[in-house]
Amino acid sequence: MFKNRNIVFIGFMGSGKTLVSKEISKIYQKDLFSTDDIIETKEAMSIQSIFESKGEKYFRTIETKVVADLSKKKDVIIDCGGGVILNPENVKNLRKNGILIYLKSTPDSVLKQIKKHDNKRPLLNVENPLAVIEKMMKDRAPKYEQADFSVEVANLTLEEITAKVRKVIDHE
Ligand code: S3P
Numbered sequence: 001m002f003k004n005r006n007i008v009f010i011g012f013m014g015s016g017k018t019l020v021s022k023e024i025s026k027i028y029q030k031d032l033f034s035t036d037d038i039i040e041t042k043e044a045m046s047i048q049s050i051f052e053s054k055g056e057k058y059f060r061t062i063e064t065k066v067v068a069d070l071s072k073k074k075d076v077i078i079d080c081g082g083g084v085i086l087n088p089e090n091v092k093n094l095r096k097n098g099i100l101i102y103l104k105s106t107p108d109s110v111l112k113q114i115k116k117h118d119n120k121r122p123l124l125n126v127e128n129p130l131a132v133i134e135k136m137m138k139d140r141a142p143k144y145e146q147a148d149f150s151v152e153v154a155n156l157t158l159e160e161i162t163a164k165v166r167k168v169i170d171h172e
Contacts, residue, residue: 085146
C-alpha cells in the first residue's frame with residue numbers, strides 16, 4: 001500500500017477511470033476527487049458547455065489549476081480527465097505526491113463505453129468517432145505510458161478491473 005501517497009487514475013476517455021476510482025475510494029476508504037467534477041462545479045457549467053462557449057484552451061487552463069490544487073492533497077484518490085496528461089506540468093504536479101495508474105484500453109472498447117454512458121466528451125462528438133479515438137490514442141500513448149503502473153482494461157468488467165487495480169495497490 002502506498003503510504004500517504006495519492007492514487008491517481010489516468011487514461012483515455014471511456015477507459016473506466018471514474019467507475020474504478022469510485023470503487024477504489026469505497027474499498028480503501030479514501031476521499032475521491034474528480035478533475036472534471038471540480039471543473040464543472042467551479043464553472044457552474046457542463047464540460048460540453050465549457051468547450052462550446054469558452055473553448056478547449058480555457059478548459060485546459062482551469063484543468064491545470066485544479067490539478068495543481070489536488071496535487072497538494074495527501075492520501076486521496078484522484079480521477080483525472082483523459083487530457084490531463086497533455087500538459088507536462090500536470091504530470092509533474094501529480095507525481096509529487098502520487099502514484100499514477102494508467103487504465104489502458106483499446107479504441108473498440110472505448111467506443112463501446114462512450115456509447116453506453118453519458119456524453120461529456122465533446123472531443124468525440126464527431127462523425128467517425130472510432131477513427132478519432134484511434135488517432136488520439138496513438139498520439140497520447142507515450143504520455144499515458146509515463147504512469148508508474150499500467151493496467152490493461154479493454155473489454156473487462158468493472159469487477160475485473162477493480163481486482164487488477166487492487167493487486168497493484170496491495171503489492172506496493
Ligand atoms: C477529455 C476527457 C474528458 C473530459 C474532457 C476532455 C480528454 O474526461 O475531461 O471531455 O481530452 O481526453 P474523461 O476522460 O473522464 O472522459
